[in-house]
Amino acid sequence: MNINEHLDSTYLKTAVQAGITEDETRKNVIKLIEEAIAENFKLVMIRPKFVSLAKELITKANSDVQVGTVIGFHEGTFTIEEKLNEAKEAIENDVDELDFVINYPAFLNGNINLIKSEVFKCSKLGLENDKIVKWIIEIAALSDNEIIAITQIIRDVILSNFGEEKASSVYVKSSTGFFKTSDNKPSGATFEGMKLIVENAKPLQSKAAGGVKSYEDAVKMINLGVNRIGTSAAKSIADGGSTNDNY
Numbered sequence: 001m002n003i004n005e006h007l008d009s010t011y012l013k014t015a016v017q018a019g020i021t022e023d024e025t026r027k028n029v030i031k032l033i034e035e036a037i038a039e040n041f042k043l044v045m046i047r048p049k050f051v052s053l054a055k056e057l058i059t060k061a062n063s064d065v066q067v068g069t070v071i072g073f074h075e076g077t078f079t080i081e082e083k084l085n086e087a088k089e090a091i092e093n094d095v096d097e098l099d100f101v102i103n104y105p106a107f108l109n110g111n112i113n114l115i116k117s118e119v120f121k122c123s124k125l126g127l128e129n130d131k132i133v134k135w136i137i138e139i140a141a142l143s144d145n146e147i148i149a150i151t152q153i154i155r156d157v158i159l160s161n162f163g164e165e166k167a168s169s170v171y172v173k174s175s176t177g178f179f180k181t182s183d184n185k186p187s188g189a190t191f192e193g194m195k196l197i198v199e200n201a202k203p204l205q206s207k208a209a210g211g212v213k214s215y216e217d218a219v220k221m222i223n224l225g226v227n228r229i230g231t232s233a234a235k236s237i238a239d240g241g242s243t244n245d246n247y
Contacts, residue, residue, distance in 0.1 A: 068097035076101035214242035
């Protein structure tokens with residue numbers, strides 16, 4: 001198995017979150033991009049402010065590495081209009097993939113109409129511009145039944161509005177990597193959670209983000225039916241090693 005083609009090499013910490021300077025953050029992002037080019041990973045997943053930089057470096061290297069960014073990150077509580085505006089700017093900067101954080105707090109409060117509306121409007125924008133769209137549902141905040149329910153909502157909105165021909169361009173993604181759990185519970189993808197997503201998202205695709213800590217874990221996820229893996233330790237995993245990083 002060529003695990004590299006499934007790996008989305010990820011750096012999403014702000015300078016404040018990492019406790020470093022903005023210049024150091026930029027250098028970390030450049031290092032990530034250059035490594036992804038060298039290793040031929042599927043994609044680099046970075047903050048919107050770095051999309052243009054990534055496209056420039058990848059184009060200059062004549063590489064096939066794709067560029068993805070996060071929208072409404074990481075709480076998901078941005079308004080639909082705010083998410084659309086953020087996505088439009090990323091599209092203008094030639095991003096390839098848009099990873100929206102769904103408004104899972106609204107879902108948990110029973111506001112299903114808002115969830116359906118944002119999935120429709122944001123997916124429409126992405127798909128009309130030939131972008132891959134992913135919906136981060138933050139499984140650590142949800143029960144098994146809630147994971148199933150929100151995944152099915154996303155699936156049904158996509159199929160009813162855009163048809164099966166667009167299913168391969170939309171993913172359900174497990175986690176932001178920034179959710180804080182209690183009692184040291186997993187904050188990212190778990191095998192149990194991804195199994196629920198895979199089973200209920202089809203024919204949509206799926207992405208495991210956070211929690212995949214070794215080559216063996218990555219292979220197990222792929223064999224489970226997961227299509228992509230988001231990790232901040234892509235090279236360690238690709239080299240057959242492991243990581244202690246949360247994402």
